[in-house]
Amino acid sequence: MLRRLAPARLWICLVWACLLGPGLAEARPFTDAAGRRVEVPERVTRVLAAGPPAAVLLYTLAPGKMVGWPRTPSPEEKAFLSPDTRDLPAYGRLTGRGNTANVEAVLALKPDLIVDVGSVGATYASLADRVQAQTGIPYLLLDGSFKNTPETYRSLGALIGAETEAEALAGEADRILKAVAEAVAAVPEEKRPRVYYGRGPRGLETGLAGSINTEIIEAAGGRNVAAAGAGGLASVSPEQVLVWNPDIVIALDPGFPKAAAADPFWSGLKAVREGRVHTAPTLPFGWIDAPPGVNRLIGLRWLAGLFFPERFSQTLGDAVRDFYRRFYRVELEPAQLDRLLREAAGPGPTR
Numbered sequence: 001m002l003r004r005l006a007p008a009r010l011w012i013c014l015v016w017a018c019l020l021g022p023g024l025a026e027a028r029p030f031t032d033a034a035g036r037r038v039e040v041p042e043r044v045t046r047v048l049a050a051g052p053p054a055a056v057l058l059y060t061l062a063p064g065k066m067v068g069w070p071r072t073p074s075p076e077e078k079a080f081l082s083p084d085t086r087d088l089p090a091y092g093r094l095t096g097r098g099n100t101a102n103v104e105a106v107l108a109l110k111p112d113l114i115v116d117v118g119s120v121g122a123t124y125a126s127l128a129d130r131v132q133a134q135t136g137i138p139y140l141l142l143d144g145s146f147k148n149t150p151e152t153y154r155s156l157g158a159l160i161g162a163e164t165e166a167e168a169l170a171g172e173a174d175r176i177l178k179a180v181a182e183a184v185a186a187v188p189e190e191k192r193p194r195v196y197y198g199r200g201p202r203g204l205e206t207g208l209a210g211s212i213n214t215e216i217i218e219a220a221g222g223r224n225v226a227a228a229g230a231g232g233l234a235s236v237s238p239e240q241v242l243v244w245n246p247d248i249v250i251a252l253d254p255g256f257p258k259a260a261a262a263d264p265f266w267s268g269l270k271a272v273r274e275g276r277v278h279t280a281p282t283l284p285f286g287w288i289d290a291p292p293g294v295n296r297l298i299g300l301r302w303l304a305g306l307f308f309p310e311r312f313s314q315t316l317g318d319a320v321r322d323f324y325r326r327f328y329r330v331e332l333e334p335a336q337l338d339r340l341l342r343e344a345a346g347p348g349p350t351r
Contacts, residue, residue, distance in 0.1 A: 053293035118144035220303035
């Protein structure tokens with residue numbers, strides 16, 4: 001009787017192993033930043049980033065475990081990415097604005113794990129539960145708040161077997177955050193510049209104080225003139241910008257500084273007249289947001305040096321070169337570095 005039952009029990013175990021998929025029979029429980037308990041494979045070799053912030057985090061930490069990109073990098077962006085990752089396939093995004101991925105595309109890449117980085121609110125937790133149920137692939141939410149960047153590196157590193165590299169990057173992130181915080185702390189509130197962040201070709205979309213779009217401006221010691229409201233993006237009128245009359249304008253669109261200098265409306269601003277309109281570089285990822293991920297670390301250092309240059313002995317060029325080598329795994333060519341620094345410097349005074 002026992003001999004007859006043994007093969008049947010073995011067959012049942014094999015069926016369950018196939019249903020569960022490779023690695024899940026040896027899973028470990030993990031509670032993510034949304035409080036969701038997820039079973040994660042012991043060995044993770046293929047990771048799918050649910051959106052752009054997660055893709056940047058994963059690229060900087062473990063590019064060899066990436067299955068692809070949420071969108072295909074542009075030719076300009078590819079020049080600033082390591083050769084072994086720039087041509088990975090695009091599968092669409094699972095989260096955020098304009099989610100385009102589908103279950104079939106995700107399953108075709110055979111990831112061991114799906115990771116999202118950013119908000120961990122109920123909407124994103126529900127999405128994670130739904131995708132996990134549809135695909136059978138563990139889906140984790142990690143905290144994307146800027147100040148917790150070092151711990152986010154450590155969390156992901158422990159999950160995917162990249163602890164050593166995660167600790168190194170966490171240490172670098174912590175060093176940048178602390179250096180800027182110490183420099184800013186010594187500056188009285190009234191001596192900190194009033195800053196406007198203008199998005200879009202007309203510069204009339206901005207991030208309200210406390211939003212993920214402007215939090216590094218505030219962390220770098222700038223006073224966001226769009227202080228009303230509670231986070232998020234908002235459209236503003238030209239008249240409102242004139243009333244604010246900021247000391248410095250940070251633009252996202254590369255054509256904005258030149259257009260502002262030639263526009264009678266914008267040329268009336270103090271920041272434009274004094275040549276204090278600066279474009280945030282975006283290659284391969286944005287320095288301010290776009291996306292709001294770990295890529296903002298170099299933006300933080302840039303802004304703090306822009307606001308308080310006397311408080312930083314290292315040149316911006318050296319800081320950028322070091323950051324791109326360490327986080328983006330590329331050695332910048334002189335022309336590439338010049339391009340980034342030229343964009344960040346601004347057009348100069350108009351009077």
